[in-house]
Amino acid sequence: MSRDAIPVTILCGSLGAGKTTLLNHLLREAGERDIAVLVNDMGEVNVDADLVSGNTDLAVDGGVTELSNGCICCELQDDLETAVVRLASDRDFDQLVVEASGISEPRPVARLFTTGSRAAARYDVASIVAVVDARQFHDAFGEAGVATRRGDGEGTRPLSDLLVEDVEAADLVLLNKTDLVAPDELDAVEEMVRALRPDAEIRRTEHSRIDPETLLRARYDPGAVEAAGWKRALDEDGGGHDHDHAHGDHAHPEAVYGVASFTYRRRRPFHPERFSTLLADLPSSVVRAKGTCWIATGADVAHTMHQAGPSVRVEATGPWIASLPEFEQDAYRRNRSDLDWDGEWGDRRVELVFIGREMDEEGLIAALDDCLLTDAEMGADWGAFASEFPTEAGEERVVVDP
Structure with missing residues (x-):
């Protein structure tokens, strides 16, 4: 990681997996660390950004909200590269967290920060984190094999595609909502996740609670596809x-x-x-x-x-x-x-x-x-x-x- 570059944690996961809950937990527990959060929702109204920034009345122009602990939340309404470069120019912060929408793939986001772009000159990827709803994953790939879709209109995609792509790209997988599955179901989910991405660090969580240091630690492997x-x-x-x-x-x-x-x-x-x-x-x-x-x-x-x-x-x-x-x-x-x-x-x-x-x-x-x-x-x-x-x-x- 470059000495002067800002570390970036890319957060992915299906809709409802617990990404927004994780962000709110992270910002509450961030301590003295200043974190910028880019939230990309799939609709015209960025519900996730409203939920993340809802604990403060201090608004800043341009879709950026400054949170009470000094963190910054920005609705990702324009080009990602433009947004992150502008953010680094306008603000001082210790780490950037980019939340991809529930229908986005994490690898294209990571490539932006690793392929000689303007953003790559200012940032380094620290980690790709996949939040997995253990109940949802088991239902999609377990004995029932329930198939549902995520998206709107022509952008709809099978949920199974998104779940697999998130896990295969991640170097940290949070098996969330563990309280909603039986112990043997949870063990089976973890074994399936490990088969999809053998080198990933796997943590079990309830309500997306995890130590910020564990979440933000640098572990990114640019050859992640080789480790799928x-x-x-x-x-x-x-x-x-x-x-x-x-x-x-x-x-x-x-x-x-x-x-x-x-x-x-x-x-x-x-x-x-x-x-x-x-x-x-x-x-x-x-x-x-x-x-x-x-x-x-x-x-x-x-x-x-x-x-x-x-x-x-x-x-x-x-x-x-x-x-x-x-x-x-x-x-x-x-x-x-x-x-x-x-x-x-x-x-x-x-x-x-x-x-x-x-x-x-x-x-x-x-x-x-x-x-x-x-x-x-x-x-x-x-x-x-x-x-x-x-x-x-x-x-x-x-x-x-x-």
Whole structure:
């Protein structure tokens, strides 16, 4: 962390998880530390900012409210970068806390402070904190698998997507509202969170009560995506291997409550119709799945599959390196000595990670194998297969949108 930079704590979590309660607790217990708080709500009326600043009558122009303990609350109504740079120029404070709205992803906020922007010149990220409603998380990913949505209009997204993205980005996870779940449910939630983000510090809280020093401590890892559970599972066996056997690759954490993960790798493409049918009916025991797909669409492009609870999306990410002219392949391979390359198929492959609770691993692997092209289909015209998967880089198909 830069010596003169202002540390930033980014606070994320679904609507109702307890972020505003946490902010009010933090400001009450801040002591002599001056904290600036940027509150970004999803509606025209910033309810969270009103709740956070409601304990003072001292208002300042420009949407900024000075709190009774010297802290500052600013409604984030304009560009985030402009707001944080202006705040650092106009005010003296010890730490900034940015509360993302309940439908925002934390990583884009963190990137603002780490990628050479005007804000990055004034601030350093100290921590990304995810507040998780333990009851809500268990209901979304536990045995019931209840799917709800968050947002308004076209901005709605499955809650499961948001919960997973928050946890995978966080280096501190607060399992909040622990008084609303049974002890075994809470243990199961913690095990699922640890599978999604193995390196995160996890604290259990009621009413978002936590020591400010613990909350604000610097622990940010700019390579957080590398530490996500799905990425860790891909890398655990060293990667770069062709495993074409019945059981895939196993990466099981210590699972008291049945939470485990496994990696599925093949050097044969999926039939688009059979794979689409499987994705539309993944078992509810799968909490998270992500990875690279080789799909026989007739277009030589790689796809990435993202699944979180009942939500499933597939995105076209660009051409396989093996489909490029030979001189481009050679240049790329010289710069990527770790590239998993097959003598026949190049980098074309299926490489998927599944994280879940009490999954039927053998059954799921068999179902995935059934989606692969048969020997006869390998010699057919792949472009003749019916497919709804995108073929242009950046295009996405929502397979299941609960």
